[in-house]
Amino acid sequence: MLEVQRNENIELLTLSEVTKVEGYVGNFEVEILQKARYTNTDCNGCGACFDVCPAVSRSEFDQGLGQRKAIYVAFSQAVPMRAQIDMDACIKCGNCANVCELTAVKFDQEDTLFSVKVGGIIVATGWDEYKPIDGYLGYGKYENVVTQLEFERMLAPNGPVVGHLHRPSDGKPPESVLFVQCVGSRDVNRNVYCSSGVCCMVSIKNAKLVKTHDPDLEVVVSYIDIRAAGKGYEEYYTQSRRDGVKYIRSKVARVREDPKTQNLIVVLEDTLSPDKTIKEYEFDLIVLSAAMMPSDTFGKLNKALNLSKHPSGFLKEFHQRLNTVDTDVPGIALSGACHGPKAISESIMQAKGAASSIGKLLSNGEYRIKLIRAVPDEAKCSRCGMCAEACPYNAIRITQEDGALVDEILCRGCGLCASVCPSSAISIRYYRDEQYGDLIDAILEDALMEKSKA
Structure with a gap:
């Protein structure tokens, strides 16, 4: 992030969100809302204001497990290293300004609110962790049931417990930990x-990390299938078994808490055991490996971009096998988990592909399109507007004078408008019914x- 900030060819806009996107490839106009930080560029993130601030709130960076002040730096390596104020938590005492x-x-x-003109767009909105509903496998009901991201912050040296493995309920080191796979997926x-x-x-x-805290600590993983398909992944999985991590092929049926000890009683069936008996196990801590979900921030962004989505909610690529970088809108490419669940290595590869795709497009100086586009017939058009409503690219607008008008830059020639037109007043160039x-x-x-010759 520091390299990005120091690069003179990169303008970094933090605490900002895209509110509107207009135009087309090579000529996009992007409206950006930059939120107030309530500190100016003179701030050097020294932290003097943190010490005197009496207001506290839950830390988003620590997944709500820790606290932060109302004036804070998002995390220790944040770029830029400037304080910001959470006005929802601030009590307006003025201590920070005085110090x-x-x-x-x-x-x-x-x-x-301002606008910028750009030639291409790369979407890299990341992902969110699936949050189980309250009570599902004990999450939200029992303190000692946490998700994987929450557990990551517990293990982190800069986390709420400074990397020490403690149970949320009583702060005691756990003696047994259960990882539950495929939660929400x-x-x-x-x-x-x-x-x-x-x-x-x-x-x-994380199971291996737990073992480094205490080799005698019992660590169990409940799984449907272990999917370790990457380079060196299977070897890593095998090493974890050698380190003492136990694996039980099962789906957790039920979780309940012992009210005296706050230990968790879990019902499991080991499907690989000869008898396949259902047993109860007791654990001090349960970690739910929750699904990767499309980012909430993308939901807002796509109202402006209007990109096609996969049934899973992630963004749809131009071609599932031959082009997983570009979207069906020329000039907009995908990078990382906005396209679908993927590991860091895959995200880096796709990011390089997206940068290359947009760079190549802009370096050509011009963009050629095949004019396989919707063609309206003004005489037949009844001005009903069904084609405009059906168009996924907002390429059609209706006027009483001219009927349907098609923007040939935005139109992709998908034919959806022709299929819904009750008057057969719109067709696709080079693909007319008469042809x-x-x-x-x-x-x-x-x-x-040929038959008559025979």
Whole structure:
């Protein structure tokens, strides 16, 4: 991130979100809302204001497990290293402004809205962790049931417990930990897709980390299938077994808590055991490996971009096998988990592909399109507007004078408008019904001639 900030060819806009996108490849106009930080560029992130701030709130970076002040830096390596104020938590006491030697605190700062012109767009909105509903496998009901991201923050040296493995309920070191795989994924009632094996490898990694805290600590992974398909992944999985991590092929049926000890009683069936008996196991801590979900931030962004989505909710690529980088809108490419669940290595590869695709497009100086586009017939058009409503690219608008008007840059020639038009007033250039009729007649005529010769 520091390299990005220091690159003179990159303008970094933090605390910002895209609110509107107009135009087309080579000529996009992007409207950006930059939210007020309530500190100016003089701030150097010294932290003097943190010490005097009396207001606290839950830390988003620590998944709500820790606290932060109302004036804070998002995380220790944040770029830029500037404080920001959470006005929902701030009590307006003014202590931060009084202690700041650089007079960098500005309570009157406001959000700013501005537009920039760009030639291409790369979408890289990341992903969110699936949050189980309250009570599902004990999550939200029992303190000692956490998700994988929450557990990551517990293990992190800069986390809420400074890397020490403690139970949330009583702060005691656990003696047994259970990892539950495929929570919210591979489930017809939630998400049918697999998170690309990321959950499996993260659980294996964290299980090994737990073993480094205490080699005698019991670590069990409950799994449907272990998907360790990457380079060196299977070897990593095998090493974890040698380190003492136990694997039980099972789905957790039920979780309940012992009210005296706050230990968790789990019902499991080991499907690989000869008797396949259902047993109860007791654990001090349960970690749920939850599914990778499309980012909430993308939901807002796609109202402006209007890109096609996969049934899973992730963004749809131009071609599932031959072009997984570009979208069906020229000039917009995908990078990382906005396209689908993937590991860091895959995200890096796709990011390089997206940068290459947009770079190549812009370096050509021009963009050529095949004019396979919708063509309206003004005389037939009834101005009903069904084609405009059906168009996924907002390429059609209706006027009373001219009827349907098609923007040939935005139009992709998908034919959806032609299929819904009740008046047959719109067709696709080079793919008209008359052409198909003539083609069929010619084929049948040739077939009849061949038959008569025989």
